[in-house]
Amino acid sequence: MPGAALVCLLVTAACYPGQIEGVDEPDVVLTVFDPSAAFGSFVTYAMPDTVIEVDAPGTDVLPTPELDQQVLDAVATEFAALGYTRVTPEATTAPDLIVLLSVSASEAPLWTDDPWWALWGWFSGWSSWYPAWGADWVLRYPWAESYPGVRRPGTLLITMIDPDHSGSEPQSIPVIWASALDGLYTGSEASVVSRFQSLVRQAFEQSPYLHPDRP
Amino acid sequence: MNDRSAFVWMTVGLALLGLASPLSAQRAGMWTFNGQYSTVLPIGDLTRSFTDGFSWRGGTIDVERGATDRLSIGASVGWHLLSEQNATTSLLPDAALSGTALRHVNSVPLLVSGTVTLGSPGRVRPFFGAGGGLVWVENRTEAGPFVLEDTNWHRGAMGEVGVQIPRARSATITIAARYQRASEVNGVEREYVTFSLGYLLGG
Numbered sequence: 001m002p003g004a005a006l007v008c009l010l011v012t013a014a015c016y017p018g019q020i021e022g023v024d025e026p027d028v029v030l031t032v033f034d035p036s037a038a039f040g041s042f043v044t045y046a047m048p049d050t051v052i053e054v055d056a057p058g059t060d061v062l063p064t065p066e067l068d069q070q071v072l073d074a075v076a077t078e079f080a081a082l083g084y085t086r087v088t089p090e091a092t093t094a095p096d097l098i099v100l101l102s103v104s105a106s107e108a109p110l111w112t113d114d115p116w117w118a119l120w121g122w123f124s125g126w127s128s129w130y131p132a133w134g135a136d137w138v139l140r141y142p143w144a145e146s147y148p149g150v151r152r153p154g155t156l157l158i159t160m161i162d163p164d165h166s167g168s169e170p171q172s173i174p175v176i177w178a179s180a181l182d183g184l185y186t187g188s189e190a191s192v193v194s195r196f197q198s199l200v201r202q203a204f205e206q207s208p209y210l211h212p213d214r215p
Numbered sequence: 216m217n218d219r220s221a222f223v224w225m226t227v228g229l230a231l232l233g234l235a236s237p238l239s240a241q242r243a244g245m246w247t248f249n250g251q252y253s254t255v256l257p258i259g260d261l262t263r264s265f266t267d268g269f270s271w272r273g274g275t276i277d278v279e280r281g282a283t284d285r286l287s288i289g290a291s292v293g294w295h296l297l298s299e300q301n302a303t304t305s306l307l308p309d310a311a312l313s314g315t316a317l318r319h320v321n322s323v324p325l326l327v328s329g330t331v332t333l334g335s336p337g338r339v340r341p342f343f344g345a346g347g348g349l350v351w352v353e354n355r356t357e358a359g360p361f362v363l364e365d366t367n368w369h370r371g372a373m374g375e376v377g378v379q380i381p382r383a384r385s386a387t388i389t390i391a392a393r394y395q396r397a398s399e400v401n402g403v404e405r406e407y408v409t410f411s412l413g414y415l416l417g418g
Contacts, residue, residue, distance in 0.1 A: 027314050027315075028312065028313070028314035028315070028316070028358040028359045028361060029312070029313045029314060030310070030311070030312050030358075030361045030363075031310065031311045031312075032309060032310040033309055033310070034309070035308070035309050110360070110361070143309065143310070146309075147310055147361075147362075147363060148362070149360050149361045149362060150360035150361075151360070152359070152360050180361070182314075182358070182359045182360060182361065183359070202313055206304055206306075206311040206313055207311065
């Protein structure tokens with residue numbers, strides 16, 4: 001058996017040389033989307049005005065409400081540049097999309113079934129737009145098995161929901177696009193400020209399906 | 216010229232070369248086994264934009280049977296690895312990952328092959344080869360805590376030139392350069408050249 005283990009180790013090392021060393025560079029942007037979503041038909045979106053700290057409050061994440069607002073503004077700027085219109089929670093008509101921002105306080109699986117009510121239940125738009133959603137519903141990432149990974153402390157997750165896109169599982173709210181900005185909220189605040197705009201922009205640039213031909 | 220026509224023309228050329236030479240019973244019907252150590256050089260924009268580093272990791276095995284004195288036909292299987300750390304964007308059909316990352320291509324061609332060997336037995340002999348079949352390609356990106364993996368089966372083709380250098384008994388050393396192509400699937404196309412040193416038995 002030791003021989004077999006050695007062979008496995010050698011084969012793995014040969015297939016992915018450098019894997020053991022790994023890459024720990026900052027500024028990694030991951031985007032994933034659901035190809036069945038009709039991105040070309042979306043015009044309006046809503047975005048709660050808070051970056052939610054997910055998991056138990058940690059010590060590694062900067063408590064930076066001012067920075068949170070800048071990040072929210074950066075995301076809104078990108079959507080505006082694409083021609084999307086942001087609606088407020090008071091709007092009577094439901095938006096086409098909901099965009100949620102969260103930051104990890106501790107390490108967790110990248111695509112966890114986030115409890116929608118516990119994290120976002122305070123957002124007043126939900127109750128008027130989507131009354132059918134119960135408190136025990138969860139956000140579900142359809143690509144979770146295809147693209148596993150880890151959400152490190154300080155990772156910003158931008159999540160897009162199409163409320164009309166029915167989930168394949170009961171009591172699930174399917175996510176149609178998500179972007180993870182690895183470790184954005186770690187380091188000094190100055191470091192975050194110097195990086196977040198280009199990283200948010202990169203998330204949109206590498207998602208060309210969000211750029212339908214808009215007037 | 217697309218993959219299919221290139222493969223057809225290479226195959227026809229090899230057949231003509233093989234059939235044009237005098238028939239002899241010396242190699243016809245005999246099996247050869249060629250185990251090769253291969254280095255890998257990526258070429259083509261799509262391949263080099265993903266991994267652009269020369270690789271020392273690869274191997275190729277050819278098993279063929281002599282159809283005539285000069286033409287042999289058989290199968291070729293290989294494992295060729297490209298790997299590089301770079302800062303680009305990996306694009307998959309439903310995902311993208313940008314930033315500094317380790318990017319790997321593992322390519323396993325499974326081909327039907329034909330080889331025409333010129334010259335006389337016992338001397339250094341040039342040879343030409345061609346083949347077609349399937350190539351399994353895995354593209355893997357590792358960046359921090361994220362891993363993107365994409366595997367596809369591609370139609371594949373190869374063309375090869377080399378020389379056989381006779382050694383003692385029935386063994387022969389081969390030195391060869393092989394162009395290997397895995398045609399486009401889901402926006403992924405891989406091209407590279409292997410430079411191989413082989414030990415050929417039989418024939």
